[in-house]
Amino acid sequence: MKKSDRVSPARRVGAALSSSKGAAQKQSKKRIDLRQYAPLGLWLSLAAILSSGILLLIKLLAKMGLYTPPSFERLNLALWISLGLVVIGPALYSLLEPQRVRDFLTGRQARYGSNALIMLVAFLGILVVVNVITFQNPHRWDLTEDKQNSLAPETLDTLKSLPQPVTATAFYTARTPSTSAQELLDRYKAHSAGKFDYTLVDPDQKPLAAQQAGISGDGKIYLQMGEQHEIVAYASEQEITASLIRLMNPGERSVYFLTGHGERDIMKAGDTAFTQVRAALEAKNYQVQTLNLIAQNQIPQDALAIIIAGPQQPLSTQEVKLIESFVAGGGALIAMQEPLPLTNFGASPDPLAVYLSNTWGITYNNDIVIDPNSNQPIVAVANSYSPHLITEKLQRLVSFYPTARSLAVSTTSSGVYATPLVITIDRAWGETDFDALQSNQVSYDPSLDFAGPLTLGVAAENPNQNSRLVVFGDADFASDGFYGQYANGDMLINAIDWAAQQENLIQLTAKEPITRTMNMPSNTVQLLIGFMLICAIPGLIVAAGIAAWLKRRVRG
Numbered sequence: 001m002k003k004s005d006r007v008s009p010a011r012r013v014g015a016a017l018s019s020s021k022g023a024a025q026k027q028s029k030k031r032i033d034l035r036q037y038a039p040l041g042l043w044l045s046l047a048a049i050l051s052s053g054i055l056l057l058i059k060l061l062a063k064m065g066l067y068t069p070p071s072f073e074r075l076n077l078a079l080w081i082s083l084g085l086v087v088i089g090p091a092l093y094s095l096l097e098p099q100r101v102r103d104f105l106t107g108r109q110a111r112y113g114s115n116a117l118i119m120l121v122a123f124l125g126i127l128v129v130v131n132v133i134t135f136q137n138p139h140r141w142d143l144t145e146d147k148q149n150s151l152a153p154e155t156l157d158t159l160k161s162l163p164q165p166v167t168a169t170a171f172y173t174a175r176t177p178s179t180s181a182q183e184l185l186d187r188y189k190a191h192s193a194g195k196f197d198y199t200l201v202d203p204d205q206k207p208l209a210a211q212q213a214g215i216s217g218d219g220k221i222y223l224q225m226g227e228q229h230e231i232v233a234y235a236s237e238q239e240i241t242a243s244l245i246r247l248m249n250p251g252e253r254s255v256y257f258l259t260g261h262g263e264r265d266i267m268k269a270g271d272t273a274f275t276q277v278r279a280a281l282e283a284k285n286y287q288v289q290t291l292n293l294i295a296q297n298q299i300p301q302d303a304l305a306i307i308i309a310g311p312q313q314p315l316s317t318q319e320v321k322l323i324e325s326f327v328a329g330g331g332a333l334i335a336m337q338e339p340l341p342l343t344n345f346g347a348s349p350d351p352l353a354v355y356l357s358n359t360w361g362i363t364y365n366n367d368i369v370i371d372p373n374s375n376q377p378i379v380a381v382a383n384s385y386s387p388h389l390i391t392e393k394l395q396r397l398v399s400f401y402p403t404a405r406s407l408a409v410s411t412t413s414s415g416v417y418a419t420p421l422v423i424t425i426d427r428a429w430g431e432t433d434f435d436a437l438q439s440n441q442v443s444y445d446p447s448l449d450f451a452g453p454l455t456l457g458v459a460a461e462n463p464n465q466n467s468r469l470v471v472f473g474d475a476d477f478a479s480d481g482f483y484g485q486y487a488n489g490d491m492l493i494n495a496i497d498w499a500a501q502q503e504n505l506i507q508l509t510a511k512e513p514i515t516r517t518m519n520m521p522s523n524t525v526q527l528l529i530g531f532m533l534i535c536a537i538p539g540l541i542v543a544a545g546i547a548a549w550l551k552r553r554v555r556g
Helices: 009-035 039-063 072-096 098-106 108-136 153-160 179-190 207-212 237-248 275-283 317-328 351-360 434-438 488-499 523-555
Strands: 166-171 196-201 220-225 228-232 253-258 286-291 303-309 332-336 362-364 368-370 379-381 400-402 407-409 417-423 429-431 455-462 467-472
Touching: 039 072, 072 098, 153 237, 166 179, 166 207, 166 237, 179 196, 179 237, 220 237, 228 237, 228 275, 275 286, 275 488, 303 317, 303 488, 317 332, 317 351, 317 467, 332 488, 351 362, 351 467, 407 417, 407 455, 429 434, 455 488, 467 488
Parallel strands: 166 196, 253 286, 253 303, 303 332, 332 467
Antiparallel strands: 166 220, 220 228, 362 407, 368 429, 379 400, 417 455, 455 467
16 A cells, blocks of 8 residues: 555544534535525415405405405405414424524513513403403493484383384485484494394395385385384484384274276376385385275275375265265375366366365366476476475475476465475466467466466365375376386375374474584683783793793803
């Protein structure tokens, strides 16, 4: 063996150590390469926290009915995956950086961090306990001085006496604000001990639901208790509470449409028919029937109101006597008559018109109303409504009356209080030259025509007899062709409710708002206040600062 091939034991040991050190460095580099991916676990956890928050917000909106996700199952699956990644992220970081996690858990920062963590957990625990107690024992405080956000005592008593749970479905489109309705329904729900709940439905998006509930129009509420239901026309405490009382007292309320004189058909649909009026009344739990007085010669005992919708022939004297006796006994009458040229009355006497004029002071004028501001002059548009329970909720809505006749109201009848409901513009007039109407050459003649503003509808009552009636100079406005337009349908339904004394079953305790006025001080007092705020107080502060500075300077 050559001398150069000999390797001393020291060299061999050095070579082995060098080889071992190189392997250790390579292994260390390999670990460093793995640890550089550790922060990805924290970023993954942060992204999962954000996605979990977004998914929880979506679930909250879905629960409130403001959003409907394509699939609740997929939404729940995505939420659970996100929550799982929140845990997997830190675990992945701990796996790749065990030494740093170990140092953090045993170091001084860990001790301080553990104290902060304990305080945070304690704070969150207190919040959870308080929220659970609040959720299980809900209570609301009305801090307004006049209690404007509280329900009336009568409403609270009604909610306590509900025999079954009531569900309310509020039909509001995007065109009608529903905030006040939701606030009111929230109050009912909060004081019902779990017996009242509600949902919001957009009839534009779910027209079938509105159709099944018998809802036509916007802003109406469908109440259901067991097999009974009521439709609330307006979201007010008075209307909702009255409907709840009717639900608890489901007695029959029958109204009768007179037949036998060519009146509007309530069974077979058509532009001139009254099938939508019938459907609306039935949706409000009225029993709607027809009555042929010529054949039956008596008015049923269960009748709340008689409705005469556009007769083509005049009623007989005997029929009018029956109606007169019915109204004098506390009954209700709703009469709608078309202008004479559009009927078959001819020169025949009209006993119903005579009764209305002599007993109630309401006279049908022999004219056709012309409205020069209307797109079609023979379609009279309501310019204003008089204050009345029938028109209380319609003040900002228009109604129109095709081919109407005007009404005259006198105060000669004793014990009768009549209110003109619907009034035209001043420039409208009642045309009496019917031949000119056929040639479309009408003009106002002050010597022959009735000057505007004209009355198209009148409500009257006699408190001594507890009787009510409503008279319209038109029947077309509530027909199927026009019922759903503007306030036409609501006008007639409100009139029937009021005449049948079904609009106000309960008198709620009135809330008297506290009126506050601010009395401004005199000019002298205002100048004195301004001087104090602008000059005196800032001057005193500056003077005190200068005095303190001088005192310190003197002391050296």
